[in-house]
Amino acid sequence: MTQAPRPEEFSDINNWVFDLDNTLYPHHSNLFAQIDVRMTSYVSELLELPCEDARAVQKQLYREYGTTLNGLMARHGIDPDDFLQKVHDIDYSHLEPDPALGAEIRKLPGRKFIFTNGDRRHAERTARQLGILDHFDDIFDIVAADLVPKPARETYDKFTALHRVAGADSVMFEDLARNLSVPKALGMTTVLIVPRNFEPTFAEIWEQDPDKEDDVDYVTDDLAAFLEAVNRGRASA
Incomplete structure (x- = not known):
C-alpha cells in the first residue's frame, strides 16, 4: 500500500527528516x-x-x-x-540490512536527518545495522530535545532552530500521525509509515490517531518503494 508521490510536491524538497523506530525499519521486524x-x-x-x-x-x-x-x-x-x-540494551542482529532503502536515501538531494524519541546510541546502532547510517547528516535524539518527546511543539522548535528545517522544502516521515501535526503546521510535507498489509485492527489502541488524518499528506507501508518513486519522479521532471 503506497500512495504515489506527486512529483511537483517533492521537486523542491531539500530536507528529509525521518523518525527511527518503525519508520526506517519495518514494523514487522519487531x-x-x-x-x-x-x-x-x-x-x-x-x-x-x-x-x-x-x-x-x-x-x-x-x-x-x-x-x-x-x-x-x-x-x-x-x-x-x-x-x-x-x-536499548537489545539484540540488533535480527534487523536485516536494507540496501534498497540505503540506495534511495543516498539519491535524495539535500540534507537528511534522523529525528527520534530514542537516544543517539540506539539510532546509530539501528542505522548502522540497516546499512544507512552514513547517509545522514545528523541525528536529533531525546537528549538533544532536553528529554521532551515528540509531539511537543518545543521539541520541533529545538530541531528546526538547530538545523533550519521547516517549510515547503522539507518533508517528515513518521509512524505516528500525532507526530506529524507540528511538521504539517510548519509547512512540511508529511508521510505516515504504516505496517505492511496494514489494517486498523492491527494497531494497538494507544498508537491510533484517528483525529490526525488531516495532518497526513501520504501513507505508505513501504518506505523504500515510496522514496524510489520520489527519486524517479524528480529524475523525470
Whole structure:
C-alpha cells in the first residue's frame, strides 16, 4: 500500500527528516518490541509490580506523558541515562540490512536527518545495522530535545532552530500521525509509515490517531518503494 508521490510536491524538497523506530525499519521486524519488553521490565523492577500490571502502568505513562521515560521522570524521578541504557540494551542482529532503502536515501538531494524519541546510541546502532547510517547528516535524539518527546511543539522548535528545517522544502516521515501535526503546521510535507498489509485492527489502541488524518499528506507501508518513486519522479521532471 503506497500512495504515489506527486512529483511537483517533492521537486523542491531539500530536507528529509525521518523518525527511527518503525519508520526506517519495518514494523514487522519487531526491533521495537524488544525495547517495549525492556521498558515493561524496568517498570516492573522499579515499582515491584508483576509484568502484566507493569505493562498497564507503562502504557498509561506513554499515553499521558508522550513517552514512558517522561512519565517515569515526572512521577518517580528516575535517572534518564540509566533508563535509556537499559531499555536499548537489545539484540540488533535480527534487523536485516536494507540496501534498497540505503540506495534511495543516498539519491535524495539535500540534507537528511534522523529525528527520534530514542537516544543517539540506539539510532546509530539501528542505522548502522540497516546499512544507512552514513547517509545522514545528523541525528536529533531525546537528549538533544532536553528529554521532551515528540509531539511537543518545543521539541520541533529545538530541531528546526538547530538545523533550519521547516517549510515547503522539507518533508517528515513518521509512524505516528500525532507526530506529524507540528511538521504539517510548519509547512512540511508529511508521510505516515504504516505496517505492511496494514489494517486498523492491527494497531494497538494507544498508537491510533484517528483525529490526525488531516495532518497526513501520504501513507505508505513501504518506505523504500515510496522514496524510489520520489527519486524517479524528480529524475523525470
